[in-house]
Amino acid sequence: MASSIAGVNLTTPAILSKSSDFPKIHPFNFPTLNNPWKNKNRKMYVAPLSATPDNKLSDLVAESVKEAEQACADDPVSGECAAAWDVVEEASAAASHARDRKKESSDPLENYCKDNPETDECRTYDN
Amino acid sequence: MAVCTVYTAQSLNSTCSISTPSKSHLRFHQKQVIFYTKRTNNKTRISTSNNIITCSAGGDEKTVVIGLAADSGCGKSTFMRRLTSVFGGAAEPPKGGNPDSNTLISDMTTVICLDDYHSLDRTGRKEKGVTALDPRANDFDLMYEQVKAIKEGVAVDKPIYNHVTGLLDPPELIKPPKILVIEGLHPMFDERVRELLDFSIYLDISNEVKFAWKIQRDMAERGHSLESIKASIEARKPDFDAYIDPQKQYADAVIEVLPTQLIPDDNEGKVLRVKLIMKEGVKNFNPVYLFDEGSTISWIPCGRKLTCSYPGIKFTYGPDTYFGNEVSVLEMDGQFDRLDELIYVESHLSNLSTKFYGEVTQQMLKHADFPGSNNGTGFFQTIVGLKIRDLYEQIVASRAGAPVTAAKA
Structure with missing residues (x-):
């Protein structure tokens, strides 16, 4: 693009x-x-470029775990404690999705051909 | 025949006639006209020679709406990929839009993530001490209005919840697809939204399996440890039990994932026992059965005709009640290690709504790299995908006034 x-x-x-x-x-x-x-x-x-959120998300996960541990040190049954661990879950899920997406899009030709299967460079032949 | 529907921003669902002098009849930026194609029997004509579009957008072509509920990290994304694959064509994020959009679009389906209806962003939830599972963090009025509008054929500007920044981004336009899937934490929470669903699914992951899956997902992540994974599940559990779990009573199909019973005291969570709980009497949905509909059956396919590797495969089928509803339950314990096991099992099930012999197996092979492709999670997700295709085709056929023909198993 x-x-x-x-x-x-x-x-x-x-x-x-x-x-x-x-x-x-x-x-x-x-x-x-x-x-x-x-x-x-x-x-x-x-x-x-927003296609590289990997490190950003890893940082976010690590930070959010630290924050949650702090939030729960004061009061382990508070809403703040639950909300902080919920942020951890959200960040972990986002990081996992980003990893999956990166795996999928590691081959630029594959990505191009997904959108343009009819072009010459994307043709596949059976023997 | 190519048929189109044109809606104007002012008078939706009305008869309209548009003529453009230029060649580019697809571009109506300035007029706020939403253009998309649909296979219907409405009276619509496209004439490309003189660029005149006339249409009569009747009220009988509605989007079929499917709801999928599950907690975060419980396989919604994998299920969505299997489902959209059954309808053919890859599902992709909207082209040229926000790179952090949660929406997936394919020819037939649009999948929207209900996190986009968060009313509190990440900071707001932290400040107020409210989790995303809490209804107070979600805007059900907007969710209802927008899903209703899409179902009626009206495009909407849906907010985007950015999972990277934790903020609400500017909205994206969602055009009414043939099939709209709303996936997330609360598709069946609000009664009004629930009423809009033509079919609903709940993914019910037992605590043991959830823990095992999250270890798999997060252990390599910096900052995480066994303790933090456990703490996160436990801290979210009260809200999960209060607001997410109760939705399963409304689901037309529940996929329950449990530890195996084939290996005594197994706690690895690698071999799974998966139940497909199918509600009886749901319009356009005929539950799958094993050998004899309505009987109670226990079946171990491994024996003289089929050799299986350890710990084998065991099926159970029978009628039951689930939250006071009549249901049929199909259970698979164990995993497929070879192709002939999968095809053997498929050939003994009925009412699968396949279009040809071995379609379930073919779909499973196509996505052998997806998680759960060798056990009941992938197997039942694929079957539910085929049942949804069948449901959609029955709805379209009944609208067309044609006799409803249930697909052969």
């Missing part, structure tokens, strides 16, 4: 607005393709 070529995520705010029935990443003109930050179009902003 064009957005990931420069290693950054390019998002137009219109994608998330209510009126976008057909969200599409706007095509870029050639000069801005590899220099998206030079684009004068104020609609575009650069955000870190």
Whole structure:
């Protein structure tokens, strides 16, 4: 996808607005393709690539466990204790899903062919 | 025949006629028109030569809504992948949308995650001391309104709960699919939402198995230990028992996952005993049976004709009551180690709603890498998937006024 070529995520705010029935990443003109930050179009902003949440989620899991242990040290039957452990579960589930997704998308050709099975490079032949 | 439905934002479900002078008749950004195709018998015509769309979107083409309830980490995602696979085509996140969207879309189905209806974000829940299992952390009014709207053929702007940031992201547009699956913690909690479901499933994972699964999932995770995994399950248990578990009484099908009884004192949680509890008298749903419908049967397929590896396979089938409802229960203890075991078992079950001999086996082989593909969890999930396809086809057929033909087993 064009957005990931420069290693950054390019998002137009219109994608998330209510009126976008057909969200599409706007095509870029050639000069801005590899220099998206030079684009004068104020609609575009650069955000870190969100396809690498692995470390972020691992940190979140580790942090949330620590927080839960603290929250429960004061009062082990409080709502705060349960809520803190619930965050641990949420983070652990998210980390596990991210791992599964990464496993699936480790082969770029496979991913491309999932979307474009009719192209030449995705043809498979029986002997 | 290709048939389309066009809804305008102002007058939904109304007769409409749209003509565009340009070639791109699919783009109605400015007019807020939602365009999608559906296989129905409605009077609709597309003429690509002069770009005129006329349609009469009647009220009889409704989305079929399926509910799937289970706790976090209990196999909802795997079940969803098996279910969407039965309908053909891979389910993918919405293209070009929020990368952290929880929605999965395929040709036939759209799966939405009910976490998107959290009314409190992560910080809010922490501050108030409320878990996500607690109804106070969820907006059931919005859930009901939006599921109802989709069922009636109206697209909605559904919020997105971001599981990475713990925040509510800007909404995404959900167009009415042929089949909408709502999966999460509370699909059968609110009576109004429950009424909208054409079929409901509850995944009931016993405490022993839940613990074993979470160890498998989390032990490698930094910061986790046996103690933290145990503490998390225990801290969430009061809310789970109060708000999630009671939903199983409303489910049309329950998949119960228990430790095996084939190995004495087994606590590894590797070999599983799985029950498929099917409610009797549910419209468009005929329970699966073994040998003789309504009888009580115990069956060990391993013997002279079929050799199984340790600890073998055991089936039980029979009528029972579940929360005061008449049910049929099919139970499988043990696991499949070879293909001939799977096909042998499939050939002895009836009412599977398969379209050809060996379809269950084929589906299981297709996803041999999914968790549970060698035991009752994968086997029964696949069967429930086929029953849902059958249910959908019966609903469509009855709407079309054609005689309802139940698929042969």
